Amino acid sequence: GQSLEQPSEVTAVEGAIVQINCTYQTSGFYGLSWYQQHDGGAPTFLSYNALDGLEETGRFSSFLSRSDSYGYLLLQELQMKDSASYFCAVRDSSYKLIFGSGTRLLVRP
Amino acid sequence: EAGVTQFPSHSVIEKGQTVTLRCDPISGHDNLYWYRRVMGKEIKFLLHFVKESKQDESGMPNNRFLAERTGGTYSTLKVQPAELEDSGVYFCASSQETLYEQYFGPGTRLTVT
Numbered sequence: 001g002q003s004l005e006q007p008s009e010v011t012a013v014e015g016a017i018v019q020i021n022c023t024y025q026t027s028g029f030y031g032l033s034w035y036q037q038h039d040g041g042a043p044t045f046l047s048y049n050a051l052d053g054l055e056e057t058g059r060f061s062s063f064l065s066r067s068d069s070y071g072y073l074l075l076q077e078l079q080m081k082d083s084a085s086y087f088c089a090v091r092d093s094s095y096k097l098i099f100g101s102g103t104r105l106l107v108r109p
Numbered sequence: 110e111a112g113v114t115q116f117p118s119h120s121v122i123e124k125g126q127t128v129t130l131r132c133d134p135i136s137g138h139d140n141l142y143w144y145r146r147v148m149g150k151e152i153k154f155l156l157h158f159v160k161e162s163k164q165d166e167s168g169m170p171n172n173r174f175l176a177e178r179t180g181g182t183y184s185t186l187k188v189q190p191a192e193l194e195d196s197g198v199y200f201c202a203s204s205q206e207t208l209y210e211q212y213f214g215p216g217t218r219l220t221v222t
Contacts, residue, residue, distance in 0.1 A: 004151075030208060042113070042213040043152070043200065087152065094165050095207045096142065099152040 002026045004100035006088055011106045012078055020073045020086050020103045028093025032064050032071045035087045037102070043087060046073070073084045077103075110133065113214035115201050121220045127189040130217045134183070134203030138163075141184050142204075142211060143176060147197035155199075157205070158184060170195075191221045 004024045012018040022032070031050040035043040049055055049064035049071060063073040074080055086103050089097040115135045123126050134141045142171040143155040155174070156166040160181035169176070173192070178184040188195055198218050 026188065035213070039142060039213075042215045043213065045210045048210055087154075091208070094157075094167070096152070096154040096157055096168070097144075097152075097211060099144075101151040 001100050002090075002092065004088055004098060005091060006086075006100040006103045007107070008101070009104045011108065012082060014078055014107055014109050016078050017074065017076045018078060018105065020075075020088075020105070022071050022073075022088035022100055023068050024071075024088070024090050024098075024100075025099055026090045026092050029066065030091040030095065032062070033089045033091065033097065034060075034062055035089060035099075036074045036084050037087065038084045043054070046086075078107050080107050080109065113201055113203050113212055115199075115214040115217050116149045117217060119218045119220075121222065122191055123222055124193055125190045127187065128191055128219060130186045130188075130199055130201075130219070132186070132201030132214060134201070135205075135212055138203035138205050138212075139181070140204040140207055140209075140211075141178060142202040143168065143184070143186055144200040144202065144213075145197050146200065146216075150158075152200065155186075189220075191219075193221050195219060196221045 001051045006022045034046040037043045047062040064071040085102040141158040146152045154168040157164045158178045198216040201215045204211045
């Protein structure tokens with residue numbers, strides 16, 4: 001079957017760094033994406049890794065290791081507005097996104 | 110540039126009734142996807158249109174669900190008759206090319222009572 005595993009909840013302090021891990025097992029792989037979703041809102045695209053390594057976009061970075069079927073999202077200089085759910089998603093061989101169950105990030109002052 | 114829009118934002122219907130959800134993708138995006146999130150579980154793929162053609166409908170739960178995209182612009186997802194387990198948030202997403210990032214709409218929260 002196809003599955004993605006990520007922690008259900010993470011708590012961190014404002015200004016800190018947090019890493020959200022994602023391991024996957026899918027039929028075919030065309031890249032790992034990360035989405036942010038605030039309660040009641042649309043999932044918002046954050047980053048995409050097709051090749052191994054680190055991609056940096058401002059305070060957010062995403063890493064991929066295809067040999068380990070593993071990736072992570074790194075959030076630096078956490079702000080209160082970063083409190084949200086974060087989903088990893090793999091694009092499989094038929095190009096659809098397979099999502100993890102999401103990680104709820106709570107940023108505390 | 111306007112984002113993906115969905116209508117209605119909320120819908121409450123009784124079991125056995127029919128509901129039609131609408132999605133307007135970003136202008137120029139040939140690829141349109143429907144996803145569903147049920148009871149806080151993961152977001153699950155339903156189907157994928159390329160223009161007006163169904164590219165992949167492997168995620169459609171059963172024949173009570175019918176999706177259309179006449180003319181290759183907006184899409185509708187009809188549930189008939191609705192069952193309790195159909196409750197959830199239905200998301201639509203669009204992308205310019207198949208391998209480009211998908212942009213999601215705000216979703217339609219469907220409650221079947």
